[in-house]
Amino acid sequence: MRAADAPTHGGRVLSYVYDSGLAELDELADAAARLARPLNGLDPTVFPSIAAMERDVIGFTRRMLHGSRSVVGTVTSGGTESCLLAVKTARDLWRTSHADSAGGVRPRLVAPATAHAAFIKAAQLFDLEFDPVPCSPDGTIAATDLIERLGDDVALVVVSAPSYPTGLLDPIAEVAAAASGRGISCHVDGCFGGFVLPWWPGLPAWDFRVRGVTSISADVHKFGYAPKGVSVLLQRGRRRQRAQYFATTGWAGYPIVNPTLLGSRSASPLAAAWAIIEHLGDDGYRRLTGSIHRVAHAVRGAVDDIPGLRVIGDPIGPAIALGSDDSVPASERVDPHRLADAMVGHGWKIQPQPGLVQQNGVRIAHSAHLTLTPVIEHRIGEFTRALAAAADEVRGTPAADPWLLLATLRLLGYGPGGRVPGPTAAWRLLRLAGAGSVSADRPMATLMALLERLPRPVAEALLIELLARMSEPR
Ligand SMILES: Cc1ncc(COP(=O)(O)O)c(C=O)c1O
Known part of the structure; x- marks a missing residue:
């Protein structure tokens, strides 16, 4: 059955999978996962190795994101679960602090329209109103547009580091400062960039160094290079983080205390992540990020040389969105979805993203997303030549119009x-x-x-x- 799957190694699929190019990581992850296979993450008091591994993973992530000792956290099953829990925490804190005044008010979740869909899901599940703030056609969000929406009914404002669809870094410092001034929680979604941006050169502060940032999510199963099933949610302050928990003695069975959404849970992803983090450490992640930085530079240079195609906005980090260059005549434009289809013929899979018409009518351009991973560095020439050749094949073919x-x-x-x-x-x-x-x-x-x-x-x-x-x- 696996023969029908897209290749997970070698960098040919530029989404979903994150290949470091280091073969030893697979062996290491397998061995650690196997050791932890019989455990149940439901109860670390019975299986203290789980708490020990969590302490190390959370500790590494906290140092990486410049959190002080007041920053505490949880290992979750993935980015979506980390985002869900950040929203649930903020909603519960908002409800507590607005207990007298909130009668009948549904709290709002404010985020740029480019925030990950996990926040739409969280708003649905936890009964908040999702309030997407319109971005420019290239996905840029103005800090003032977000700040204007911050009112007493806002439980959480979300910013991304970076956003998945565009790879852009949101104006985190401005938004977090404004949120803090109004007593509003501010989550930085570092699910995608959390394990890369700490080593990326030339960025403004976007992590716990920024006053007003109350929580950050960072996925170990993306650029932490662990197998799927591991993310970290860090929260500033024990009191805040405890609002994330569910505990009850109100049933007939064993006392229940869950930091995350699941009850019984596998410890294998945690063990694999723990082993990989211990193995790579700060130096390993710095080296791998260096590869991605060189790949990003080369890809941007190659796209600059392809007539009719452009990089959308000014992305930082490992995500790039390609769009059509509408400043040239239609006959010279490269439609990104036609390009994605043509790339398949060259053995590469890049990810089509539909355009998004926002509430104010402004459309975020349709594009092709590239997740750049270290392994691509070994075949960067092959990749950029394929991009140029695929672009030649589709140049002038208009976007599909069904x-x-x-x-x-x-x-x-x-x-x-x-x-x-x-x-x-x-x-x-x-x-x-x-x-x-x-x-x-x-x-x-x-x-x-x-x-x-x-x-x-x-x-x-x-x-x-x-x-x-x-x-x-x-
Ligand atoms: C910025 C961002 N947030 C959240 C998520 C959701 O993560 P997951 O797919 O691990 O649930 C993603 C996934 O790509 C992401 O890029």
């Missing part, structure tokens, strides 16, 4: 303000759109254009159906 499909869907009642398809209708629509089966090498440009233009509830129903059908027994 107008006929959209018109058909409107006729069927799935247009703006229309109905939302149930499972059977959604499956039929997917097949009508030619998206009834997916594979790593399937062209994505039309599907992405469709997802951007459909009413969101319809697009979301189609996505759910696509994934749900994949694991339904036949």
Whole structure:
């Protein structure tokens, strides 16, 4: 079955997987994970090795992010769980501090429109109003636009280091200072950049050195190079962090105390992460970040030399978004989704991202995302030559425009303000759109254009159906 999967090593897939290029890390992670396999992370009082590994992982992350001893933390199962817990904590603290005045008020979560979707999920799950602040077409957010939205009903403001879709660093110091002045929690989402930016040259302070930053998430299963299932959430102050916990003696069984969302949990990802962090240490991460820095420099240089293509905004760190250069005539432009489809033919997978029309009507450009990993340094020439060749193949081909499909869907009642398809209708629509089966090498440009233009509830129903059908027994 694994033969059908996209390659996880070698850097050919520029999203989802984070290959350091160091073969020994796989062996090390496997050995540590195997040792911890029978444990249950539910109860470190019974299995103290779990607490010991957590102390080391949290300690390393805290030093890396310049936290003082008042910064404490938790190892979670991944970026989404860290973000969920940061939101739950802030909401609970807001509820406590607004107990007298909040009657009936739903707290707000303010974030740039480029913040990770985990915060939309958190707002849904924990009953906050998600308030996305519009960015410029290249994904830049102005500090003043975020600060203007900070009112008494705001439980949390989120900034990213960097944001996934664009690789841009949000104006963290300005926003955190303003939040702190108003007594509002401020989370820095370092899920993506947390284990890279500490060694990236020339950045302004974005971590616990910044006054007003109350929590930071950093994923060990991304640029910490650990297998999936590990992230760290750090919170400033014990009192704040304790609001994250769930404990109860109100049932008939064993006393329950959970720092995270799960009950029983595997200790294997933690053990693997612990071993890798111990092995790499500060020097190892510095060296690997040096590779990514050189890769980013080379990729940006190569894109500058490709007519019709551009790097969107001024990204820092390991994420770059490629977009069409609309300053040249249409016949010379390179559409990023056509480029992504063409790159498959050259053996590389870059990630198409649909455009986003924001509440104020300003559209964040559609793009192709590149997660740059150290292993790419070994074949950087091969990668940049493939980019140039793929761009030559698609230059002048306009972005996909599935107008006929959209018109058909409107006729069927799935247009703006229309109905939302149930499972059977959604499956039929997917097949009508030619998206009834997916594979790593399937062209994505039309599907992405469709997802951007459909009413969101319809697009979301189609996505759910696509994934749900994949694991339904036949
Ligand atoms: C900035 C950012 N936050 C949160 C997440 C969610 O992380 P995960 O996929 O580990 O749940 C990601 C994932 O790419 C991310 O880039």
